[in-house]
Amino acid sequence: MTLAEIEKLDQSDPLAPKREAFMIPEGLVYLDGNSLGVLPRSVPGHMENVVRQQWGHDLIRSWNLHGWVDLPLRVGARIARLIGAEPEEVVVADSTSVNLFKVLLAALRLRPERRVVVSDVDNFPTDLYIAQGVSALLGGLELRFVKKDELEAALDLQTAVLMLTEVDYRTGYRYDMARLTQQAHAMGALVIWDLAHSAGAFPVHLNRHGVDFAVGCGYKYLNGGPGAPAFLFVARRHQPHTFPFLSGWMGHQAPFAFVPAYEPAEDIRRLTVGTPAVLSMSALEAALEVFDGVDLEAVRAKSLKLTDLFIELMTPLATRYGFELVTPRAHAQRGSQVSYRHPEGYAVMQALISQGVIGDFRAPDIVRFGFTPLYLRFADVWEAVKRLERVMQQELWKEARFQQRAKVT
Numbered sequence: 001m002t003l004a005e006i007e008k009l010d011q012s013d014p015l016a017p018k019r020e021a022f023m024i025p026e027g028l029v030y031l032d033g034n035s036l037g038v039l040p041r042s043v044p045g046h047m048e049n050v051v052r053q054q055w056g057h058d059l060i061r062s063w064n065l066h067g068w069v070d071l072p073l074r075v076g077a078r079i080a081r082l083i084g085a086e087p088e089e090v091v092v093a094d095s096t097s098v099n100l101f102k103v104l105l106a107a108l109r110l111r112p113e114r115r116v117v118v119s120d121v122d123n124f125p126t127d128l129y130i131a132q133g134v135s136a137l138l139g140g141l142e143l144r145f146v147k148k149d150e151l152e153a154a155l156d157l158q159t160a161v162l163m164l165t166e167v168d169y170r171t172g173y174r175y176d177m178a179r180l181t182q183q184a185h186a187m188g189a190l191v192i193w194d195l196a197h198s199a200g201a202f203p204v205h206l207n208r209h210g211v212d213f214a215v216g217c218g219y220k221y222l223n224g225g226p227g228a229p230a231f232l233f234v235a236r237r238h239q240p241h242t243f244p245f246l247s248g249w250m251g252h253q254a255p256f257a258f259v260p261a262y263e264p265a266e267d268i269r270r271l272t273v274g275t276p277a278v279l280s281m282s283a284l285e286a287a288l289e290v291f292d293g294v295d296l297e298a299v300r301a302k303s304l305k306l307t308d309l310f311i312e313l314m315t316p317l318a319t320r321y322g323f324e325l326v327t328p329r330a331h332a333q334r335g336s337q338v339s340y341r342h343p344e345g346y347a348v349m350q351a352l353i354s355q356g357v358i359g360d361f362r363a364p365d366i367v368r369f370g371f372t373p374l375y376l377r378f379a380d381v382w383e384a385v386k387r388l389e390r391v392m393q394q395e396l397w398k399e400a401r402f403q404q405r406a407k408v409t
């Protein structure tokens, strides 16, 4: 495709005006919104108000006056629409890792006679680590961590929980949520989906597929800011039976009755634990305004066009410089990122960042490019490939400073 054709795509893009809702540094092509979303324009002003007026002036009255106490449910309800859930089925709290701990323990309690947890051995490590911690706590589960093509065979009548991330963080491979959920249910198992790379990137249909539990991040495609709180989903039918093992006061039926005996809230609030992180939850709340009126089918359509274009423009470079595409070409199997294997991946990405194109690197050898349809232009894809071509042609990645591994990659 030529640059003129690509500029036409931008001119006819129904999501193009959304870019104005974000503060994108001049000249930067940001392909890392799958790791940390760009700052929405609505956030700084809102935070100014939350800090100066709500915290600074109204102080503790703000819990009622500005509804701080309802933030977990209020922000959860906003996320619900994006993931195909009812507003009462989603709550914002803690981190994705902690939420996974909560729902995994609760799910296992719903299958007391079973001790097997099935997952993908290439799942994001924190998901696997949490399962290992839960196993240690419960005195030994069978953790069946297998390759993707072995998953279906790993499900059996001993399986309590199938726990997967919908989009593989390395390759961008997207699972068939409907099919795997149905297969787990056929074995009498429950499912937990991690939506870290799904929520805000494309439409998710938790209830349509009968999903039991889900968790996800606030700081990736939801643009909630560094360390933003995470969300969790519990299907309504499970809520009364979902045991909150992290039984803190905010999940109590009546937190301000201050009684000694723990009684869980009737609703999903039972999966909250302590005082909500008001500042970061407020940032997430304001950030979610960018999704108002946005049709996620349009987001998905643009995401596929962006990733298709990137793969197309990268094809000659891939051949010339040894990039191996690891993201599926089939749309149904692709999330909103494109990844390549390259033996010098780390240095190549560092050099590319120095040229104003930010992607990231995942060990051992993957360079990863996230595509966020709300603020990326098709012309940005062209620009990113041009700058990568310069990095490879001029061998910029060979500079010593690009070989030094930083703490965060």
Ligand SMILES: *Cc1c(COP(=O)(O)O)cnc(C)c1O
Binding pocket: 095, 096, 097, 098, 124, 126, 127, 165, 169, 194, 196, 197, 217, 230
């Ligand atoms: C990013 C990510 C996480 C992050 O978990 P935190 O608790 O927020 O650090 C968890 N799971 C998956 C699949 C992720 O991609």
